[in-house]
Amino acid sequence: MTNRILRITTLLLGLFLLYPAPGSAETPLPTIHEPEGKGLKCVEPEEVMRRDHMEFILHQRDETMHEGIRTSKYSFAECINCHVEPDEKGHIASSKSKDHFCNGCHEYAAVTIDCFECHADRPQKHIKRGKKTATIQQDLHQMLSANNDNGGELK
Numbered sequence: 001m002t003n004r005i006l007r008i009t010t011l012l013l014g015l016f017l018l019y020p021a022p023g024s025a026e027t028p029l030p031t032i033h034e035p036e037g038k039g040l041k042c043v044e045p046e047e048v049m050r051r052d053h054m055e056f057i058l059h060q061r062d063e064t065m066h067e068g069i070r071t072s073k074y075s076f077a078e079c080i081n082c083h084v085e086p087d088e089k090g091h092i093a094s095s096k097s098k099d100h101f102c103n104g105c106h107e108y109a110a111v112t113i114d115c116f117e118c119h120a121d122r123p124q125k126h127i128k129r130g131k132k133t134a135t136i137q138q139d140l141h142q143m144l145s146a147n148n149d150n151g152g153e154l155k
C-alpha cells in the first residue's frame with residue numbers, strides 16, 4: 001500500500017519534472033530521441049506510453065518469466081530495436097548516457113532501472129557477438145538463480 005502511494009508520488013513527480021510549466025526556462029528538458037520516419041508508430045499511443053510503458057514491459061516480463069507466454073507486442077528487444085539507433089557518426093549511446101532513449105528521460109526524472117545489466121541497450125543487429133558470449137551467459141545464469149530465492153522476481 002505504502003509502496004503503491006510512493007510509486008504514484010514518484011510518477012507524479014516524474015511527470016512534473018518531465019513537463020514543467022511553459023516559461024520555467026531554467027529547467028532544460030531531456031532530449032528524447034524518437035524513431036524517425038516512415039509512419040512508425042509506437043506499440044501504444046504516445047501519451048499512454050509516456051505514462052504506462054513500465055507497466056507493459058514489467059507485466060510482459062512477468063508473463064514470460066513465470067508462465068512461459070511469449071508475445072512480441074511489448075517485447076523489450078523490440079523497444080530497443082526501434083528506439084535506439086546510431087547517430088550520424090555511427091556511435092550508439094549506451095544505457096548510461098543521457099543520449100540513450102530510455103536513460104535521457106530516466107536520468108532527468110531520477111529513475112534507475114537495472115534492466116540493461118542483462119538486456120542489450122542497443123538493437124540486436126548492432127550487437128557484436130564474440131567469444132565473450134559464454135561468460136556473459138554464465139554470469140546471467142548465476143544472477144538468475146541467485147534471484148530465484150525471491151520467487152524469480154528480478155528486482
Ligand code: HEC
Binds near residue numbers: 058074113118
Ligand atoms: C538478471 C538479468 C535480468 C535483468 C536485470 C532483467 N532481465 Fe528481463 N529477462 C532476463 C532473462 C534471462 C529473460 C528471458 C529471456 C528469454 O526468455 O529469451 C528476460 C525476459 C524479459 C522480457 C520478455 C522477453 C522480451 O524481450 O520481451 C521482458 C519484457 C523483460 N525481460 C523486461 C525486463 C525489464 C523491464 C527489466 C528491468 C526492470 C529486466 N527485464 C531486467 C534477464 C533479466
Ligand code: HEC
Binds near residue numbers: 040042057
Ligand atoms: C515500431 C517502432 C516502435 C516500437 C517497437 C516501440 N516504440 Fe515507442 N515509440 C515509437 C515512436 C515512433 C514514438 C513517438 C510517438 C508515436 O508516434 O507513436 C514512440 C514513443 C514512445 C514513448 C514516448 C516518448 C515521449 O516522447 O514521451 C515511450 C516512453 C516509448 N515509446 C517506449 C517504448 C517501449 C517501452 C517500447 C517496448 C514495449 C516501445 N516504445 C516500442 C516507436 C516504437
Ligand code: HEC
Binds near residue numbers: 015050053102109111
Ligand atoms: C518520456 C520519458 C521516458 C522514456 C522515454 C522512458 N521512460 Fe521509463 N520511466 C519514466 C518515468 C518518469 C518513470 C517513473 C515512473 C514511476 O516511478 O512509476 C519510468 C519508469 C520506468 C520503469 C519502472 C522503474 C521502477 O523501478 O518501477 C521501467 C522498467 C522503465 N521506465 C523502462 C523504460 C525503458 C526500457 C525505456 C526505453 C525503451 C524507457 N523506460 C523510456 C520515463 C520515461
